[in-house]
Structures are given as C-alpha cells and as structure tokens.
Amino acid sequence: MSKEQQLIDSYLDGELTADEEGRLTEWLAAEPEHVHQFVRETHLHRQIREVMLARPYRAYGLSEVASAERKVGQAPMRWLPRQLSQWLGLPWSPTLRWLLAPAVCLALVAGLSFWYFGPTMGKPVLVEVQGTGLSLERADQPLPAVPGTRLQAGDVLRTPENVSAAISFAPERTRITIQPGTELTLASMSRGKRFNLSAGKLDASVARQRPFQPMVLVTLQARARVLGTKFSLLTTSEQTRLEVTEGSVQLSRLSDAVSVKVPAGNYAVVSSNSVPAPLFVNEHRRSSGVPVDMR
Amino acid sequence: MEPQEQFTRFWTEAQPKLAGYINALVPDFAEAEDLLQNVAVILLRKFPEYDAKRPFIGWAIGITKREVLMARRRHARNFLCYQTDLLERISEAYEELAPELEDRSRALRECLKAVQGRATELLRLRYEDGLEPTAIAGHVGMAVVAVRVMLSRTRAMLRGCIERRIRIQNVPP
Numbered sequence A: 001m002s003k004e005q006q007l008i009d010s011y012l013d014g015e016l017t018a019d020e021e022g023r024l025t026e027w028l029a030a031e032p033e034h035v036h037q038f039v040r041e042t043h044l045h046r047q048i049r050e051v052m053l054a055r056p057y058r059a060y061g062l063s064e065v066a067s068a069e070r071k072v073g074q075a076p077m078r079w080l081p082r083q084l085s086q087w088l089g090l091p092w093s094p095t096l097r098w099l100l101a102p103a104v105c106l107a108l109v110a111g112l113s114f115w116y117f118g119p120t121m122g123k124p125v126l127v128e129v130q131g132t133g134l135s136l137e138r139a140d141q142p143l144p145a146v147p148g149t150r151l152q153a154g155d156v157l158r159t160p161e162n163v164s165a166a167i168s169f170a171p172e173r174t175r176i177t178i179q180p181g182t183e184l185t186l187a188s189m190s191r192g193k194r195f196n197l198s199a200g201k202l203d204a205s206v207a208r209q210r211p212f213q214p215m216v217l218v219t220l221q222a223r224a225r226v227l228g229t230k231f232s233l234l235t236t237s238e239q240t241r242l243e244v245t246e247g248s249v250q251l252s253r254l255s256d257a258v259s260v261k262v263p264a265g266n267y268a269v270v271s272s273n274s275v276p277a278p279l280f281v282n283e284h285r286r287s288s289g290v291p292v293d294m295r
Numbered sequence B: 001m002e003p004q005e006q007f008t009r010f011w012t013e014a015q016p017k018l019a020g021y022i023n024a025l026v027p028d029f030a031e032a033e034d035l036l037q038n039v040a041v042i043l044l045r046k047f048p049e050y051d052a053k054r055p056f057i058g059w060a061i062g063i064t065k066r067e068v069l070m071a072r073r074r075h076a077r078n079f080l081c082y083q084t085d086l087l088e089r090i091s092e093a094y095e096e097l098a099p100e101l102e103d104r105s106r107a108l109r110e111c112l113k114a115v116q117g118r119a120t121e122l123l124r125l126r127y128e129d130g131l132e133p134t135a136i137a138g139h140v141g142m143a144v145v146a147v148r149v150m151l152s153r154t155r156a157m158l159r160g161c162i163e164r165r166i167r168i169q170n171v172p173p
Helices: A003-012 A018-030 A032-072 A076-088 A094-116 B003-025 B029-049 B056-070 B084-114 B118-128 B133-140 B144-170
Strands: A125-130 A135-138 A141-143 A156-159 A164-168 A175-178 A182-188 A194-206 A215-218 A222-226 A229-235 A239-246 A248-253 A259-263 A266-271 A281-285
Touching: A003 A018, A003 A032, A003 B144, A018 A032, A018 B084, A032 B003, A032 B084, A032 B118, A032 B144, A094 B003, A156 A164, A175 A182, A222 A229, A222 A239, A229 A248, A239 A248, A239 A259, A248 A266, A259 A266, B003 B029, B003 B056, B003 B084, B029 B056, B056 B084, B084 B144, B118 B133, B118 B144, B133 B144
Parallel strands: A194 A215
Antiparallel strands: A125 A164, A135 A141, A135 A156, A156 A182, A164 A175, A175 A194, A182 A194, A194 A229, A215 A222, A222 A248, A229 A239, A239 A266, A248 A259, A266 A281
C-alpha cells in the first residue's frame, strides 16, 4: 500500500497527526488526480458505513416479508386489498383500488421524511460532577473526568460513594444521572444509545428517540428498551429494578428474553435467581405518590 | 410532479454522494450525519430556488460546502475545512465523479459479501458502531497496529474488487 493511501486511511479513521496532515495537504495540492483518488476513498469509506448500517434493517425487512408471505400463501398482493377493505369496512371498488397505490406511496414518502428529518440526536457530554473521584476510562486508559468531557462509545464511568455525575445529550433533551457507587459503560452510540449498567443506579429522562433506534440499557439480568420517558434503573449482582415515572419502558430478562412493558407509576424487578416460572418478572402496581424503595 | 415529490427523487439520488462529500471533510461519522441532516433540511427549504436546468448534485454540493464552512468552528479538528482552495477542488471532483461513484457503490455491495471472518467483525465495529481503531482494539483484544493493518488490508481488498468489477462492466460486449 502506498504512503498516500496510508495517509488517507489515517485521515478517515481520525488518526492523522499534524505532520501527516501537512503531507496529505501537499499531496492533494500536487495533482488533480490525487484529489480524485481522495474522493474515491472517502466515498468508499462512507459507502461501507451505509451498507453496514443497512444490513440489520434489510435482514429484518426480509424476515418480515417472508413471514407475511407464509401467512397469506402465494398471493400476498391479492390478500392485502381484500384485508384492507375488510378492516376499513369499504366496498372495494376499482376506483378505490387505484387510489390505494398513490396513497401507499404518499404514506411511504411521509414515513421516509419522518425518518430522515426526525429528531436530532445529541452527543453524550459529561455535564455535572458532584464530589471528587469520578473515574472515566477509555480503551483501558484513565482520562480526566471533568464537566464538558465529550464521551465516546466504549467509555466506562465509575462513581465512588458520595459522587454522582450527569450525562447530557444536548440539544436533545436526554439526561442521565449516575448515582454513587455505579459503573456505566457507553456501549454504542451509532444506532441508538446503548449502555451497560454493571452496578449501581441511574435516573434518566429520555427525549423521543429516532424510530427503530431506542435507547437500550443492559444490566446483568435484564435489558430495558426506551423510546422516550423518565425512569430509574438499579442493578445489583442479584437483581435489576426499574421504576418508571413517565411514559413506558420495555424490560426483558436476558436469560429467556421474556419481557414486560412497565408503564408510568409502576416498577418491575428482574432477578437472575431460578424463581418459579410465573414470577419471572414481578410487576407491582402501586398507587401514585407512594415512594418506592429502590434499595 | 409535486415539488415535494420531485425533491424526494433528487434527494434519494444525491444523498449517498453528499454523505460521501461531507465525510471527506468531516471524517467522524456521527458529526457528518448530523451535518447531512441539516443539509437535507436546508435543501428542502431552498428547493423552490433550485434551477431545474442545472444538475441537482452541483446545486446541492454548493449548499453543502457553505454549510460545512459555516460549521467549521465545530469541526476545527478537520484541517481540510480550512484549506479553501482544496475544499473547492474536492467539491468539483465530487461533481465530476458523481456517475462513477454510483457504479462504485453498486460494486461495493457485491464486494462486501466476500469479506469474511475477523475482517467482517472489524468492519462492523468500525463502520456500524463507528468505533475508531483504538477502541476496536480494546473490544476485540488485538493490538491497535494489528487492527489498523487489518482494516487497511480489507479496504484494499474491497478497492481491488471494485476496480475489477468496474473494468469488467466497462468491457464492450
């Protein structure tokens, strides 16, 4: 591989030093063909990203199509108008059939626009640190954890006793407060926010997330899937407890993927112990205003 | 055709090239995607000013360039944003190479199917999760240098595959 190719690779991987920047600039300025090569490389870089991001959705789409086809035998397109007419209670005239196609197209365009112009997702920034001793680890290296630090996927935050911290995603109105004695890993930020809560407690206020990109928090026993709500999540080596104050959160047990939707004013507990089957998730209703002991 | 519908058609075709163009100037995926989203909104808002006699991609790149320049304080790390003449040449090259880039995208989709094993995992972490080589090394328990080499080799393999496919495609029957 040529040195210039290595420079372009380093640039695209965000690892170019100041000296290398200078060399890359000189090389680009030397020949118009060099700019063309640079453009082809950046396009390749972007396109790999696009294809890799599309793969899970394509797999999901194909499985949905396969399941729909199984459901209606060999003629899904004949089944759809008939089923729609039944649902809508309409006499399915030829005119209505002709109207269906543009209506579906319009809905598709509206859906795509909604998807594309949906809410802007912010980047995680450490905004508040109460007390001293907060630890931030990036690629096994300790970093200074001060307010204003921009967090990345793979970062691990540990709050000792008497220390709490908050992560903001401004301009998005999402905020996570990490309580004392907590270990939280920012697992991924690229397709929805993903966190691993190894120990301790956090309180979160989550703004509406992009479609199909929920916030997901994983503990030793459970997975909480959030689209927009307020909740608290506490985990120990034995159990995970979720309390929801606004909206609702889907909580699943990791061992068997059995899940429960926890609405506002409720809490649920997922335990790793082998409890009797019907009690795999204990959901307790409580009257509003009664505090829940999260310890 | 309604303007909204017309815009959707143009945008669908131009989006991959604009995304590539922004990524050329702002390599961080998340930052580039935020910028792309802003550009989409601005293009939609300015679409009534678009002169249909000109290629859409040229008009869109012009607006995107202005947006990148306006946002360059935020992207101060990306030195290319400060090389105005270079920025101009990159914009021109994107416009010039637009048809070729489309062929390259199609070829890439096929070429990616040939990537297997650990290379797939590294590509997934780099491009799907957006991790940089240092973070990937921590995830997979490899040395950072080894991650860089493997990523570079995989990209070189993809580049070679794309070139071969394009050559075959261009051979007259």
